[in-house]
Amino acid sequence: MARFRKIEQIPGGGYGAVWRAINLSTGDEVVMKFPLDALDMAPGSEDRRRFEREARYQSLLKHPGIMPIIAMNLKREKPFFAMPVAEGSLQDYLKSGPIPEGEAISIIIDVLYALEYAHQQGVLHRDLKPANLLFLDGRWVISDFGLCRNIDSESTTITQANSAIGSIAYMAPEQFDDAHEVAETADIYSMGQILYHCLTGEVPFPRARIGKLDVKFRYVASRCVAEEPRDRFQSVAEFRRELEFITAPQAEIAPPTTRANELKAKALDGDTESVGTLLELLLDSSDDEIFIKEFTPSLPQELLTQMAADAPLEFERMVRTYDEYSEGGHPFAYADEIADFFARALTAAKHSRPVRHVSLNRIMIVGVSHNRFYVGEVFSREVSRLTAPEDISYVAEILRDDPAGANFMTPYLRRYSLPRPILRALE
Structure with a gap:
């Protein structure tokens, strides 16, 4: 147990007496708090319980904004606790x-x-x-x-x-x-x-x-x-x-679309810090469905690629958020925008299998549910570019699990030379 030597009493402490002291184990100066002499420190007394409660609660609150307690002894006749010296x-x-x-x-x-x-x-x-x-x-x-x-x-x-x-x-x-x-x-x-x-x-x-x-x-x-x-x-x-x-x-309280477009312009002009700030804004605004649906499809390939490289986990969260908002029916033109966005996300996510699979799945769902030939073309083009065995297996799996979807995508996919697992899924 640490030992201390009191130096002098100093003002403050509320219901306690405060002393500057030296931690003899480390040589550091500390502040020690003792109950006032006038208080009743008998076991179980109201005054003692109040002092002990202060020490225990404060020691349990672990936060940079709460004064830490570095030592205490509440069993002795006159209990105390010690804290760092504040400026x-x-x-x-x-x-x-x-x-x-x-x-x-x-x-x-x-x-x-x-x-x-x-x-x-x-x-x-x-x-x-x-x-x-x-x-x-x-x-x-x-x-x-x-x-x-x-x-x-x-x-x-x-x-x-x-x-x-x-x-x-x-x-x-x-x-x-x-x-x-x-x-x-x-x-x-x-x-x-x-x-x-x-x-x-x-x-x-x-x-x-x-x-x-x-x-x-x-x-x-x-x-x-x-x-x-x-x-x-x-x-x-x-x-x-x-x-x-x-x-x-x-700038921080401007409508998110205004702020996002400003950051996008700066990022495209070479301000790399704005790329991270833009990604943070998208994540902070993830509950704003209108903003996310309006702005996210406008992200160009170069910004998506940098986001994926600089902050892969945050990038994945952003893509998954947009994936959730892409569920359901949309105007045909917007369905095409969804497909284009996930195609760009797929390209950006070279090292993120979850993002690649989310992207492939969403493109297929949007194409099938909206009967969009354009999305069928996007899906088949991206599938034809796959080289990773896990991606090829994943596409074969989602085609097998959705016979109607596979039937819709077959004419588009057969325009390309495809890996055998995918061809078998189309049979």
């Missing part, structure tokens, strides 16, 4: 006034990702404030889980009704009534108050004066700090997405 707190940073907008939003969004994770693990913080947001290793992290609660806990012994906890300027109104019964929306309230403080440089007490914010932030801030929990954002993710949306560059 400072958001409270320290705010002493010089408001934070520039871009930086402030970046800080809040980073913290929201960590808070979203904590909520997913069933942990509410209930004491979010600038003093508990610390700068560690180049990023902001949430610390001091002394007043946290497990959402699924039925315990009422730690927090009794009418016992307010948290720091007044950032605390949700319902915490004054019954801090045990608060939900995720209490932490959202606190983050809204912190957002206000970052942008205005003013402590939001006795209340946040929303009119002092830039107009684009007034709605999101007012939703966060609404008096009634039901009027706030109901999840951290909802709050985060709204904040990301209103602060995103215009």
Whole structure:
């Protein structure tokens, strides 16, 4: 077990005493947190359980945005846990006034990702404030889980009704009534108050004066700090997405087709980075059926080939998404576009058997279901070019499994010299 030597007590810690210390095993400087002397540390006492709960919950939350616990001993008469030394707190940073907008939003969004994770693990913080947001290793992290609660806990012994906890300027109104019964929306309230403080440089007490914010932030801030929990954002993710949306560059919030066409033009002009960005956009927009169906068939051979080479797994996901949207009936002209796209995908996917097989299967299905001679020509042309034994076997298999389809494709296929397995499937 690691051994430590205390150096000096430092401010902070909420319900605990914080000391700078040295880890004698490594020589690293750390921060150690002990319960305050005035607290009752008798086994089973409320104060001891609160301290132990803070250490255990914080140690279980494994996220880059949550202060890690590197050692703890909860069995000794005066328990403790140790953490890395932070460079400072958001409270320290705010002493010089408001934070520039871009930086402030970046800080809040980073913290929201960590808070979203904590909520997913069933942990509410209930004491979010600038003093508990610390700068560690180049990023902001949430610390001091002394007043946290497990959402699924039925315990009422730690927090009794009418016992307010948290720091007044950032605390949700319902915490004054019954801090045990608060939900995720209490932490959202606190983050809204912190957002206000970052942008205005003013402590939001006795209340946040929303009119002092830039107009684009007034709605999101007012939703966060609404008096009634039901009027706030109901999840951290909802709050985060709204904040990301209103602060995103215009190019990122443009209609996806506009953005995709801009990226395609840049990629065709030699901007290789735009190829990857375009593929990311297609994957991020995979639930937008209209966009995927309109734009994907326009991808030229050279971009598909580069996508397949640079990001084969993402390329496969993109092709499979379009394959799903290609199911069903289509106008004849669009059926031809589908066939052409999968022919190009087949050419691009030299090293991806799944993509080749998805492409061959979809071309055949589209040709047969739409009775399209053009698609029959595309299918037979691509089949005649196959050389890999697994591809030849796959085509023979899908022809055998679909006698009607094989019957439709036979006149087109017999115009080419074909491998024997495929010829046998046509008999």
